[in-house]
Amino acid sequence: AIGHYTEAIRLDGSNHVYYSNRSAAYLKKGDARNALEDAEACLGLNPGFAKGYSRKGAALHALKRYNDSIAAFELGLSKFPNDPGLTKGLSEVTKEKDGPSMPDMMGGLFNPQMMARMAMDPKLRPFLNDPDLMAKVKMLQSNPNLLPTMLSDPKMMNFLSIMMGGQPPEEPDTAPAPDATSVPTPEQKQPEQKPMEEE
Template sequence: MEEVADEEKEVKQRKAEAQKEKEAGNAAYKKKDFDTAILHYSKALELDDEDVSFLTNRAAVYLEMGKYEDCIKDCDKAVERGRELRADYKMIARALTRKGTAMGKTAKCSKDYEPVIETYQKALTEHRNPDTLKKLNEAEKAKKELEQQEYFDPNLADEEREKGNEYFKQQKYPEAIKHYTESIKRNPKNPKAYSNRAACYTKLGAMPEGLKDAEKCIELDPTFTKGYTRKGAVQFFMKEYEKALETYQEGLKHDANNQELLEGVRSCVKQINRTSRGDVTPEELKERQAKAMQDPEIQNILQDPVMRQVLVDFQENPKAAQEHTKNPGVMDKIQKLISAGIVQMK
């Protein structure tokens, strides 16, 4: 019994000495005296191999020193030893997160990020730490950016766009979209591919997709007038004549003599005037009103207490209505409601 007690006493003493070495290592780490920190953590491990934190702390020092392979080895040992000792899940998660960080430091291509992402995911299954989740998101973003860079090839992008154009001429729009999409992947900064794909989506009646591509086209090159004709065409098809008119007018700022844009303006004005005169079928009016009520801008106008009173005055108080017509801001909103078919002027 006395022999057992002596062994227990010796173990306890070694553990206490190991903790002192750890504290000394922590102090050296804070001073950025990394070599000294390594010596203290290594000594702590010699004294007590049942405390995984000695390994994770030494791994942190190796990480700071740029000794990523040594860091990864210590993290692997920490995970292995931690599982043997049934250590706290948080400790194992910390080791895995540190390993993922070290691996990320040496990543040179998108494929190198696959094991990094996998390691962070393993860490999150042990313990869902916000810092690890942030690192995972950053690694996934870095992988995606590198994939785009590796895939970037303007020459192949142009070839794919030309293939898309051939299919478009043959009215094979789904096939054309496939090639325009590949062109965009090969060169995401070319507005022409987005313009071409927007035209395909419009032909197929996929208006939200067409609108998104047209807006991206304008974003990439605000002077490229095709972006405005594409966007205006989608809005016109959706019977959003007021918005289409604004789009065509915006395009004319960059090319005042563009016939396609000028024709778009004429078509929009014609449709807006039709609505203003009430020269639409009941079905058309109902459809326009239903679409307008989903428009946030129209909703805001109708919910505005001032505009609600204005609309009442137009119906019940001709004198007040006359005053309202002198206010450009009010009349602009009234015009939007007229264009949307919500208000009809007799």
């Protein structure tokens, strides 16, 4: 497709649609830099072409130039309000820039494969026998937004730590402290030393 559009541009370099289409072809191939160049060429030829802003925003998004991508989509939307391609592109780049929300992360964590994973993992298997915890897990599966209300439960925190690949919190050391009378300190030992002879 890239070769086809390149030939079309060679024959008619003033057609902005060719640059737009080649930009999309470059991006599909993973060549975001050339996709950006063609998107800018497209807009240079026709600043009133909505898809040109989508192409530019998408290329900048692929380059992880999030702020520039958002600016491109917003500029397009200022000219073409409610354009579905621009609206979708802006939503996607904003979401990726900000990162997934905690409910989104939890929704992905509590997927249908979770129970199978718990049954196979020796660290997670004991949680299956805790009806209170499993009831809360099922609530989170249906409504991840409930998570903040459950973070005060130590068992839930322990469970989430293991589910996300961490280690369970270490139990406090319960070994008894040495008896202060059984291990003499240097101060205690000092009187036992042989007294110096008087001159």
